[in-house]
Amino acid sequence: MENPGTVFTQISDFLDYLGSDFSSVISKLSKDGLDLSPKFPFLCSRHFANQIKNSSNPEALLREVLPLTVERKNIPGFVDDPVGDLPAGKSDCVIQKYDRRALIVSTATCGVRCRFCFRKNYPFQNIPDVASEVSNWLDTHSDVWEVILSGGDPLTLSPGAFRDLVESIAAHPSVTTLRIHTRLPVMRPDLVIQHFELLRELPTRFNCVLVSHVNHADELDEDSAALFAHLKICGWTLLNQSVLLKGINDSPDKLTTLCRKLFEQGVLPYYLHQLDHANGVAHFEVPDERARELIAEIRTKLPGYLVPKLVREIAGEKSKTPV
Numbered sequence: 001m002e003n004p005g006t007v008f009t010q011i012s013d014f015l016d017y018l019g020s021d022f023s024s025v026i027s028k029l030s031k032d033g034l035d036l037s038p039k040f041p042f043l044c045s046r047h048f049a050n051q052i053k054n055s056s057n058p059e060a061l062l063r064e065v066l067p068l069t070v071e072r073k074n075i076p077g078f079v080d081d082p083v084g085d086l087p088a089g090k091s092d093c094v095i096q097k098y099d100r101r102a103l104i105v106s107t108a109t110c111g112v113r114c115r116f117c118f119r120k121n122y123p124f125q126n127i128p129d130v131a132s133e134v135s136n137w138l139d140t141h142s143d144v145w146e147v148i149l150s151g152g153d154p155l156t157l158s159p160g161a162f163r164d165l166v167e168s169i170a171a172h173p174s175v176t177t178l179r180i181h182t183r184l185p186v187m188r189p190d191l192v193i194q195h196f197e198l199l200r201e202l203p204t205r206f207n208c209v210l211v212s213h214v215n216h217a218d219e220l221d222e223d224s225a226a227l228f229a230h231l232k233i234c235g236w237t238l239l240n241q242s243v244l245l246k247g248i249n250d251s252p253d254k255l256t257t258l259c260r261k262l263f264e265q266g267v268l269p270y271y272l273h274q275l276d277h278a279n280g281v282a283h284f285e286v287p288d289e290r291a292r293e294l295i296a297e298i299r300t301k302l303p304g305y306l307v308p309k310l311v312r313e314i315a316g317e318k319s320k321t322p323v
């Protein structure tokens with residue numbers, strides 16, 4: 001049973017928790033109107049609410065989670081399945097777009113609901129037994145060598161369900177690399193800790209890659225530092241992907257600070273994604289030209305290994321596409 005204090009599902013509880021210090025930034029943000037009953041529901045962890053409280057730039061972090069009525073606008077080109085997940089679906093939970101690598105939609109659950117989410121309109125199936133479905137699929141796809149656990153957030157699975165899923169993959173020696181995409185190190189570090197026994201032993205069975213999803217330096221703290229340090233000692237390769245988001249990280253300073261802080265915590269920047277055009281996210285868009293300028297500028301401020309690749313996902317393509 002979830003401790004009721006761990007997450008906020010009601011915007012009013014979340015705003016009460018932030019308190020009156022935040023009323024001016026919230027009224028600034030909600031000029032367009034707060035959406036108290038958004039189609040993509042509100043969810044924010046207490047942990048992230050505390051990050052907002054501690055941030056020198058709370059507006060940026062608030063934009064990530066606070067539903068605004070602009071999300072309801074229909075904008076041409078913004079669609080329900082912007083990255084072609086549905087045509088690439090191989091079963092209810094396997095998506096394969098790229099050669100010999102497959103992605104598992106492990107769960108519909110996340111530790112937060114990001115307003116810019118590219119899967120905000122994804123028709124998640126209720127899959128009673130993901131582990132056996134994945135296992136059956138891998139039985140007939142022995143050319144697949146990398147399995148990516150995504151979702152939703154795979155680390156929101158219960159420790160038992162997560163172990164079953166990983167065991168079902170480990171039973172296929174053709175899979176040599178296990179990759180986890182997760183936002184929980186900065187949203188629900190408490191849930192990551194639940195999986196630690198298994199996370200510790202996984203690098204003895206696979207090449208293990210964890211791709212965190214962090215967009216702003218203020219999402220990182222001592223909790224994420226401790227988790228990453230521990231995973232690194234156990235043999236995980238730690239990478240990060242961010243989405244370039246207007247009003248959140250679209251400045252050279254913000255990106256430079258993010259990349260440096262990730263590295264301080266042992267994580268290398270991997271991708272900076274141009275926004276996927278899901279319905280309801282258009283207000284986060286940064287034009288390509290500006291995105292290229294930002295990358296060119298941070299390249300002059302960072303060592304090459306800390307400059308993320310600027311990419312976009314184009315439905316039907318055989319890889320992410322450099323911008």
Ligand SMILES: *Cc1c(COP(=O)(O)O)cnc(C)c1O
Binds near residue numbers: 096103148319320
């Ligand atoms: C993004 C994605 C991957 C991973 O691509 P990389 O370029 O290896 O990070 C794999 N499968 C699917 C379906 C994806 O959307």
Ligand code: SF4
Binds near residue numbers: 112113118152213
């Ligand atoms: S954690 Fe990822 S999948 Fe979940 S709401 Fe955020 S962007 Fe979407």
